[in-house]
Amino acid sequence: MTVYEAELVVARRESAADGVLALTLRHPLGEDLPAWEPGAHVDVVLGPELERQYSLCGDPADRSAWRIAVLREPEGRGGSARVHEQLCEGDKVRVRGPRNHFRLEPATRYRFVAGGIGITPILPMLAVAEAAGAEWTLVYGGRTRNSMAFTRELARYGDRVTLCPQDESGLLDLDAVTADLPEGTLLYCCGPGPLLDAVEVCCPADRLRVERFTPKEQPAGVNGEFEVELAQSGRTVTVAPDVSVLDAVRAAGVEVLYSCTEGTCGTCETDVLDGTPDHRDSVLTDAERESGETMMICVSRCRGKRLVLDL
Known part of the structure; x- marks a missing residue:
């Protein structure tokens, strides 16, 4: 599958909250950008060996621009520092995508839960749910009110949005949020790992859709040696215990x-033609893992001695 990749221009740079920058990206020749749906993210190349994924949080109907938002993370690996300290309006940056493992599925009712920068993929979902006439509510938590991005945009939805700054109201009451979900309700959640772990305990799996920015802790697996046949290239490679596919x-x-090489972005998703993957990613649903049709080759391995991949 051909993936769109281009040098885009930072057309606008603005503060979305304390520590959060919103960037509007456009094609330098004014060309339309690929269409996308809520939940999609793009890969942004910020330098050699410095590539990060950011959710698209603008208007899916606007093909002239993509908007992303970047949280300044002092203890991060350098991506947010590069954006906040060096990327200016008029600069060009290589962008690839979009990809989407967090699609908004049709439903009559939605409950949205966002924590911190996890509001970014949720924001365009609200507009789509609203346009579809679905019933929905959003509970949005953050450290402080000033650190919570896009609250001005959310104000137009009135009391369907509940803001829960931690310094004012404490941690989100997930038991209350997930209680008594009416028939036909889907719950979408994005945010820090502890929030997602907690909501997975409270909400039935068949009602819940989550997206993780950091890898989920996986059960310990056996890193045995196995072979991978590459169907397109006709080669067979041996994967040693301490080497990824x-x-x-x-x-x-x-x-x-x-x-990402962490099993969170989905960029390396590869079709499996034969064999049983040992899934260790934080992207695929339980049903997708069970099907064994694809795997994230940066972290997942083989449950047997041989895999055949569409490479």
Whole structure:
């Protein structure tokens, strides 16, 4: 599958909250950008070995621009510092995508839960749910009111949005949020790992959709040696216990797209033609894992001795 990739211009840079920058990206020649749906993210190349994923949080109907928002993370790995300290209006940045593993599925009712910068993929979902005539509510938590992005935009929805700054009201009451979900309700949640872990305990799995920015802790697995047959290139590579499938494939000279190397972004998702993957990602649903049709080759392995991949 061909993935869109281009140098885009930072057309606008503005504060969305304390510590959060919103960037509007446009094509330098004014060309339309690829269409996207709520929940989509893009890969932003910020430098050598410095590539990050950011959710699109603008208007899906506006093909002239993409908007992302970046939280300044002092203890991060350098991506947010590059954006906040060096990326200016008029600069060009390479962007790839969009990809979407957090699609808004049709439903008659939604409950949205956002924590901190997790509001970004949720924001365009609200507009789509509103346009579809669905019933919905949003509970949005953050450290302080001033640190919560896009609250001015959310104000137009009135009392369907509940803001819960932690310094004013404490942690989100997830038991209350997830209690008595009416038939046909889907709950969408995005935010810090502890929030997602907690909501997974409270909400039935068939009603819940989450997106993680950091890897979910996975059960310990056995890192045995196995072989991977690459169907397109006709090669077979051996994956050693301390080597990822991604690294083994690249060492064999096969170029594949990848980004986070943590199993969160979905960039390296690869079709599985034969064999049983040992899924260790934080992207696929339980049903998708059970099907065994795809895997994230940056972290997942093999439950047997052989996999056949569409590479």
